Amino acid sequence: MNADSSAANAAIATAANTATAGFAFDNTYARELEGAYVPWQAAQAPQPALVKFNRALADELGLAVEVLDSPLGAALFSGNELPEGATPIAQAYAGHQFGGFSPQLGDGRALLLGEVIDRRGRRRDIAFKGSGRTPFSRGGDGKAALGPVLREYLIGEAMQALGIPTTRALAVTLTGEHIYRDAGPQPGAVLTRVAASHLRVGTFQFAAARGDEALLRKLADYTIARHPAPVAPDGNPYLELLRAVSERQAELIARWMGVGFIHGVMNTDNMTVSGETIDYGPCAFMDHFDPDTVFSSIDTGGRYAYGNQPLIARWNLARLAETLLPLLDTDPDRAITLATGVIDTFPARYEHHWLAVMRAKLGLSGEAPQDLALASDFLALLDAQDIDFTQAFRRLADAADSARPDAESGVRALFADDAALDAWLVRWHARTASDPRDPARRAADMRQTNPAYIARNHRVEQALSAAVEHSDFAPFEALLAVLQQPFDERAEYADYAMPASAAQSQGYKTYCGT
Ligand code: AMP
Ligand code: MG
Numbered sequence: 001m002n003a004d005s006s007a008a009n010a011a012i013a014t015a016a017n018t019a020t021a022g023f024a025f026d027n028t029y030a031r032e033l034e035g036a037y038v039p040w041q042a043a044q045a046p047q048p049a050l051v052k053f054n055r056a057l058a059d060e061l062g063l064a065v066e067v068l069d070s071p072l073g074a075a076l077f078s079g080n081e082l083p084e085g086a087t088p089i090a091q092a093y094a095g096h097q098f099g100g101f102s103p104q105l106g107d108g109r110a111l112l113l114g115e116v117i118d119r120r121g122r123r124r125d126i127a128f129k130g131s132g133r134t135p136f137s138r139g140g141d142g143k144a145a146l147g148p149v150l151r152e153y154l155i156g157e158a159m160q161a162l163g164i165p166t167t168r169a170l171a172v173t174l175t176g177e178h179i180y181r182d183a184g185p186q187p188g189a190v191l192t193r194v195a196a197s198h199l200r201v202g203t204f205q206f207a208a209a210r211g212d213e214a215l216l217r218k219l220a221d222y223t224i225a226r227h228p229a230p231v232a233p234d235g236n237p238y239l240e241l242l243r244a245v246s247e248r249q250a251e252l253i254a255r256w257m258g259v260g261f262i263h264g265v266m267n268t269d270n271m272t273v274s275g276e277t278i279d280y281g282p283c284a285f286m287d288h289f290d291p292d293t294v295f296s297s298i299d300t301g302g303r304y305a306y307g308n309q310p311l312i313a314r315w316n317l318a319r320l321a322e323t324l325l326p327l328l329d330t331d332p333d334r335a336i337t338l339a340t341g342v343i344d345t346f347p348a349r350y351e352h353h354w355l356a357v358m359r360a361k362l363g364l365s366g367e368a369p370q371d372l373a374l375a376s377d378f379l380a381l382l383d384a385q386d387i388d389f390t391q392a393f394r395r396l397a398d399a400a401d402s403a404r405p406d407a408e409s410g411v412r413a414l415f416a417d418d419a420a421l422d423a424w425l426v427r428w429h430a431r432t433a434s435d436p437r438d439p440a441r442r443a444a445d446m447r448q449t450n451p452a453y454i455a456r457n458h459r460v461e462q463a464l465s466a467a468v469e470h471s472d473f474a475p476f477e478a479l480l481a482v483l484q485q486p487f488d489e490r491a492e493y494a495d496y497a498m499p500a501s502a503a504q505s506q507g508y509k510t511y512c513g514t
Contacts, residue, residue: 017072018083022064023126025085025114029197032222035215036203037089042079042111043132043142045190047176050074051146051473052153054170057194061118061126061170068171077171077192079111079131086113086126090134094209095202095269096319098303103209105202105269106136109144112198123226125198126170129191143179145186146172147464148511150476152191152280154463158455158483159277164255165248166277167195182511187468196276199223201245201320202269208323220327227274238327242342246317247349248275253313254353257306258361259454260286260389264296264510266304266312268319282510285454287499289382289389295457297509310354314346361393362428363400363446365435374431377424387414388499390454394489397446399425400432402439451486453493455479457508458500 030037050073058065068076075081082088090107097105111134112127129152130144153169160166171192178185199219207216220238229244231237252275256263263270264282272278282296291307299305304312321339328335351372358375359367382392395410408425415421435442463476482496489497499505 017067018076018081020064020067021072021076021083022062022067023083023085023114024062024116025083025087026117026123027085027087027114028123028222028226029091029112029115029125030087030089033215033218035212036206036219037091037112038106038135040088040090040111040134041082042088042128042190045078045080045173045175045177045188047174048074048078048080049174049176050077050171051174051189052150052169052172053077054153054157054168057168057170060120061116061124061194063116073171074173077128078173078175078190079128083113088113088128090136091198091203092136092206093200093202093269094205095200095267096205096316097267097269098299098301101205101209104136104206106206107134108137108140109134109142110193122196125193125195127193127195127198129193130175130188131190141179143175143188144191145179145181145468146174146189147186147468148281149189149191150464150467151460152193154460154476154480154483155280155283155455156277157480158486159261161484161486162255162259162451164259164261164277165196165252165275167193167272170194195272195278196274197223197226197272198278199226199273200269200278201271201273201316201323202267203273204320204323205268213326216323217327220324223273236328236338238324239338239342242317242321242324242328242339245273245275245320246342246346248273249313249317250346250349251275251353252277253309254350254357256309257354258357258449259451260289260306262286262293262295262304262306263309264294264299264304265512266309266316268316271313271316273320281512284457284460284508284510285390287388287390287456287505288386289379289392290386291383295508295510297511310347310350313350314343317346318343360449361446363397363435363442364431365437365442368431368434370427370431374424374427377427381415381420381424384420385416390451391497391499393450394447394452394497397443397450400439400446401443404440404443447489448487452489452497453482453486455483456496456498456500457510458504459496 053069055065088111092106094103095105110129111131115123118124133142156166156168173190175188177188179188207219229240231240270279284295286293293306294302321343325335328338398410399408401407463479466472466475482493
């Protein structure tokens with residue numbers, strides 16, 4: 001056999017393999033949104049190795065799980081081989097980063113491979129992060145380091161298990177090369193990410209910044225088709241689009257607040273229109289309750305502090321509204337009035353969702369006028385006494401189970417000053433007295449909404465450093481297993497429920513540097 005024909009045979013074998021992987025791509029974004037992307041190819045990885053494969057998610061996507069959990073998977077998820085039907089593109093977007101506008105950001109180290117329809121009929125994007133430079137890379141190397149990629153895998157799965165809308169990781173592949181970051185050389189990795197879509201507020205800002213109204217309209221129509229919003233027969237579809245995105249974000253942020261999640265970099269390019277959490281860079285979960293909590297090393301002004309997240313969401317939505325003005329009405333004043341009407345309702349919509357989250361956390365059924373004060377006053381107690389947010393609600397669930405001996409001992413043990421707690425508990429018991437559920441049922445329901453386990457910063461750091469520095473994935477796997485069942489308290493994992501020691505949390509910072 002001559003060299004040419006053996007190369008041809010190898011190519012045929014690869015095509016057959018990639019065809020057996022089960023990706024049934026249908027790439028509407030690439031087909032319909034020309035002008036909002038650049039066709040591009042992933043960089044070649046010198047020595048790809050699949051270190052993490054999300055078999056459950058692969059199955060959900062209808063992929064050939066066994067075929068992919070193999071060297072073929074490493075070849076595909078590193079970008080070395082293209083699965084049949086993929087049309088890789090770098091998506092264009094703009095964005096406000098820490099309040100300053102960049103008219104062109106885009107996928108500088110990411111590629112959208114395409115879309116598949118999952119087993120439940122949902123369209124999902126499959127994308128790479130860390131797959132090399134693109135025309136949008138600016139000064140960056142287009143690469144991702146293993147630590148942040150594993151972090152995105154872990155936190156995404158934790159959010160999913162908490163029931164919070166999120167993008168998810170399908171695979172982590174080592175590329176076999178080292179990349180250079182402030183902390184020194186790091187193993188390079190590619191994350192394969194699954195998302196309801198990668199449409200962002202920044203995608204609309206890109207079209208608007210170019211003054212390309214045709215593209216803007218195509219994008220809006222595409223978004224409406226992909227993420228349908230209810231529209232009255234005589235309604236304005238673009239106004240309903242804005243309202244739907246606002247509503248999804250109001251609910252999402254309320255859910256974040258309910259688990260103490262701090263995204264850390266809520267730039268408009270990191271806010272989806274689908275309502276999924278995206279881009280787990282410097283994110284972290286708060287230990288003791290404090291609305292001013294900030295972990296990100298670059299967020300020196302506290303713009304993206306825990307307590308600011310609802311305000312920032314509204315600010316970002318106002319930027320989305322601005323892009324939609326030309327579509328809302330031919331009369332600019334009228335367009336502004338319509339958009340403002342939606343943006344101005346955000347605080348009330350957010351509070352509605354937040355109160356629903358807090359009622360569930362506090363085990364309150366129905367609605368009573370005192371609920372807002374009851375929730376706010378409990379948080380004020382946690383703040384005043386520096387009490388761990390997650391533990392406080394978990395132990396409050398025990399306190400709801402009044403038939404249990406010493407039901408309140410756990411929550412009491414957290415408070416240095418129980419006089420303040422006692423006064424609050426009296427009000428809480430009075431409110432729950434009208435609950436038709438029996439106390440054990442209420443406690444069980446509270447335990448289904450108040451996690452025992454969150455991705456504690458010190459645990460995440462331990463798991464990532466073992467994997468990155470010693471190729472020891474055991475702590476990562478153990479933590480992942482705990483976080484995949486966050487409501488199921490297990491004696492053998494008691495340590496995972498504990499906050500960091502003062503020494504561990506002192507000056508803790510997170511970094512963007514994927
Ligand atoms: P992020 O802060 O991760 O949401 O990224 C903001 C922008 O910076 C996006 O346009 C990214 O594609 C780009 N970016 C971040 N890191 C890199 C990198 N290592 N190489 C190229 N572009 C990057
Ligand atoms: Mg981003």
